[in-house]
Amino acid sequence: MGERKLLKEYKRLWQARKWMKKNEPFLQAWHAHLGYSLDLFKTFQVPNTPQMIAERYGYRLDLLERWVEVGVALGHLKEKRGGKVQAKKSMVTYLSKDSDQNVGVLLKEMMELHIPTMLTYRNLLQGTEVKILEEDIGYTVAETSGLLESVMFPKIADVVKKQKVKSVLDVGCGHGGYLHRLHQKFPDIKVNGIESNKEVQKLALKEAKGTNISIIEADFMNYVDQDQYDLLMMNNLLYYFTFEDRLRLFKRARKLLQPKGHLLIMSPLARSKHGQRFASGFNSFMSAHEDMYPVPTQKELTSYAKQSGFSLVTCTPVIREGGWYILVFKKK
Ligand SMILES: C[S@@+](CC[C@H](N)C(=O)[O-])C[C@H]1O[C@@H](n2cnc3c(N)ncnc32)[C@H](O)[C@@H]1O
Known part of the structure; x- marks a missing residue:
């Protein structure tokens, strides 16, 4: 492959990497939002295995395991002995529903209202009407x-x-x-x-x-x-x-x-x-x-x-x- 062509390919790869990296913070918001909306940080306030929690709440174990893996990778959860994991204290304080310090409503607004709205832009721009879910938006x-x-x-x-x-x-x-x-x-x-x-x-x-x-x-x-x-x-x-x-x-x-x-x-x-x-x-x-x-x-x-x-x-x-x-x- 000629040098110029190779350079062009690298530049393209660099651009792809750039957008991938820019999207990475979304993973944190996704993880935090799901954890808040199902009160998973509270559930993992004490060390638990994903299996125990999946059985207790009837959740799909494979998906819960993935959420746990992401949480450990992001530092939202910590691995403990015996395959157990525990939520970081700040995640429990700021993203548990019964905490008077919780900021979950902000994640709710971003993830359930702002992001879905932004994703409808393509249709809206082209003049197609789109119904955006607006459940309890006032609250x-x-x-x-x-x-x-x-x-x-x-x-x-x-x-x-x-x-x-x-x-x-x-x-x-x-x-x-x-x-x-x-x-x-x-x-x-x-x-x-x-x-x-x-x-x-x-x-x-x-x-x-x-x-x-x-x-x-x-x-x-x-x-x-x-x-x-x-x-x-x-x-x-x-x-x-x-x-x-x-x-x-x-x-x-x-x-x-x-x-x-x-x-x-x-x-x-x-x-x-x-x-x-x-x-x-x-x-x-x-x-x-x-x-x-x-x-x-x-x-x-x-x-x-x-x-x-x-x-x-x-x-x-x-x-x-x-x-x-x-x-x-x-x-x-
Ligand atoms: C974004 S909230 C802000 C609440 C509060 N002012 C604050 O800053 O924390 C705006 C509020 O204004 C209310 N609102 C909108 N139009 C109104 C109107 N024409 N008369 C009275 N209230 C209105 C909405 O229902 C909503 O609760």
């Missing part, structure tokens, strides 16, 4: 958004303190995590939430039992409130609204705010300085769904603000790798 999305609370909340608390906020309305409050944190830190302020998904609102209401946090089931677009608030929040909400509706959203927000009240928006921003990879991937997912829309750019938000009587006070990157910002606007 899943509200839960994964809640994972950001510990990082985002201090920034919200700063605004509440600085602006001497006495009342807050959280629009699309999900399971009400921010409302709880606000109530705990500032017990004297009024904290209300509205949530359009009935199941999500029901759960939020249950969590708020025994407090004076109010959580109403309502679509913000038709929501009527006698009160006016010092602060209105829209956290991870904008992608539910078309570009035209976002301007209406700002106008509605303005009506519900006290003079000089503030509007706080938390969202990934498209084409921003930080997190472009994440935001562009996120937008690909959003556009593949009928009722979801791309996240905004900062320019777009400031234009809505201008048209609806707000001025931008701050725009702070909070999670740079995800392009997540908090923008604070003041009612003029």
Whole structure:
């Protein structure tokens, strides 16, 4: 074989290797997701043989053995004596269903919603309708958004303190995590939430039992409130609204705010300085769904603000790798 031809073949092999390597992290997510969804890490919290577990739960032994092999290769599981294996402690802590530290819902969202959606792109692009499985998406999305609370909340608390906020309305409050944190830190302020998904609102209401946090089931677009608030929040909400509706959203927000009240928006921003990879991937997912829309750019938000009587006070990157910002606007 001529030298040039050989070189060409090696280059081709190198490219194939590159894509193989790029796909390798998927194995980790696959393994973790399966382990979480069947609670296998919990099952292997104490040393067990795959055979014992397969018999106990009626699983196919050959497939369980493969999952175990992958787990050992990835370091998610450790080999013990007598053919037994044990899950690594962190896998049990963060990926067991009964652990209050578990992050399994994020894997669920990625593996059951985002990846399947991305795989439908070929058909969608060509105009074929595809039904994406959306079982309990409301619960899943509200839960994964809640994972950001510990990082985002201090920034919200700063605004509440600085602006001497006495009342807050959280629009699309999900399971009400921010409302709880606000109530705990500032017990004297009024904290209300509205949530359009009935199941999500029901759960939020249950969590708020025994407090004076109010959580109403309502679509913000038709929501009527006698009160006016010092602060209105829209956290991870904008992608539910078309570009035209976002301007209406700002106008509605303005009506519900006290003079000089503030509007706080938390969202990934498209084409921003930080997190472009994440935001562009996120937008690909959003556009593949009928009722979801791309996240905004900062320019777009400031234009809505201008048209609806707000001025931008701050725009702070909070999670740079995800392009997540908090923008604070003041009612003029
Ligand atoms: C992604 S979750 C975010 C939850 C919470 N704000 C957070 O950041 O953790 C967005 C929530 O907004 C709710 N939502 C969407 N459109 C709404 C509307 N028009 N009015 C009220 N809530 C809405 C959804 O049901 C969902 O629970």
